[in-house]
Amino acid sequence: MSIQPARLLGALRADRAVSGSELAARLGVTRAAVWKQVRNLRALGAPVDAVAGQGYKLAWPFAALDAEAIRARLDPVLRRRLGNVAVHWQIDSTNSDLRRAADAGVPDLAVSLAEMQTAGRGRRGRTWVSPLGANVYLSLLKRFERGMGTLAGLSLAAGVALAQALEDCGAGGLGLKWPNDVVVEGRKLAGILVEAGGEFLGPCFAVIGIGINLRLPAAAGIGQPATDLARVCGAAMPDRHHVVACLLTRLVSTLDRFAVEGFAPFAGLYAACDALAGKPVRVHSGRGVYDGIADGVDARGALRVRCGTVVATHDSAEVSVRERGA
Numbered sequence: 317m318s319i320q321p322a323r324l325l326g327a328l329r330a331d332r333a334v335s336g337s338e339l340a341a342r343l344g345v346t347r348a349a350v351w352k353q354v355r356n357l358r359a360l361g362a363p364v365d366a367v368a369g370q371g372y373k374l375a376w377p378f379a380a381l382d383a384e385a386i387r388a389r390l391d392p393v394l395r396r397r398l399g400n401v402a403v404h405w406q407i408d409s410t411n412s413d414l415r416r417a418a419d420a421g422v423p424d425l426a427v428s429l430a431e432m433q434t435a436g437r438g439r440r441g442r443t444w445v446s447p448l449g450a451n452v453y454l455s456l457l458k459r460f461e462r463g464m465g466t467l468a469g470l471s472l473a474a475g476v477a478l479a480q481a482l483e484d485c486g487a488g489g490l491g492l493k494w495p496n497d498v499v500v501e502g503r504k505l506a507g508i509l510v511e512a513g514g515e516f517l518g519p520c521f522a523v524i525g526i527g528i529n530l531r532l533p534a535a536a537g538i539g540q541p542a543t544d545l546a547r548v549c550g551a552a553m554p555d556r557h558h559v560v561a562c563l564l565t566r567l568v569s570t571l572d573r574f575a576v577e578g579f580a581p582f583a584g585l586y587a588a589c590d591a592l593a594g595k596p597v598r599v600h601s602g603r604g605v606y607d608g609i610a611d612g613v614d615a616r617g618a619l620r621v622r623c624g625t626v627v628a629t630h631d632s633a634e635v636s637v638r639e640r641g642a
């Protein structure tokens with residue numbers, strides 16, 4: 317008989333090793349089935365260590381995400397307003413999940429979370445590496461009345477909300493690398509993928525997808541300098557339910573304000589954490605590559621790049637930007 321990976325992960329502990337025979341007895345399977353599932357969990361990225369002669373131990377405590385535990389940490393008004401909170405053990409992508417749900421007509425402020433993603437997506441067609449159980453993969457659906465044309469700057473406002481939420485969780489030294497990567501000392505801690513659908517001048521929606529590195533496995537296979545919340549917060553590492561609750565709280569209040577006032581009220585907050593401002597950058601666009609100095613963002617959230625006396629502006633869909641010499 318086989319065991320569900322979630323059940324085995326739930327039976328493992330970080331404070332002591334649990335022997336294969338104890339696990340087999342508790343889960344009603346053979347030791348061989350335990351061993352096979354341990355191998356599977358490791359392949360999915362779970363930090364299961366073998367302790368010689370004692371059994372298996374987790375490198376850090378694992379508490380499976382639970383929708384009720386998240387709701388319980390929210391302000392009652394937000395708890396009532398929030399739509400369905402779905403927690404998936406495994407899904408292709410929480411953004412794809414909510415895009416499908418949006419097309420099927422689910423109400424506003426639905427949330428999709430997963431322990432792992434098999435086809436996690438990043439900006440500009442990149443893959444978002446999504447190992448099991450260690451990070452936060454969250455998407456939120458927000459409906460807007462006045463059309464996709466009013467969503468300029470939304471992804472930067474979401475970046476401000478994400479940075480504020482991480483600060484609420486005790487993280488310090490955060491910056492925003494345009495358009496919305498949260499970085500600490502030049503290393504990426506979290507990223508955002510905003511995808512919009514609906515009408516240009518009428519009802520539309522945005523799916524705001526957020527990935528936060530909580531504990532990156534040593535061999536995470538991420539192709540850029542990255543960090544995680546465990547490193548940034550040290551001993552004061554918050555639990556995942558708290559991180560998700562802080563994130564939903566900041567995100568929903570930001571989206572409420574954005575729906576009425578657009579990006580303008582967030583421009584100052586963005587400038588305060590702009591990690592690129594005044595730095596030499598290299599801009600890669602469809603028309604080629606050029607060097608300049610990052611000069612903040614305009615009223616729509618487009619990046620300003622100064623090249624001598626000329627200032628060019630770029631929308632996030634159009635270019636990728638690297639700090640030069642970083």
Ligand code: BTN
Nearest residue numbers: 409436437438439507508525527
């Ligand atoms: C980026 O920095 O490139 C954006 C990363 C966004 C990743 C998140 S994880 C939750 C949601 N689901 C996805 O497939 N992508 C976003």
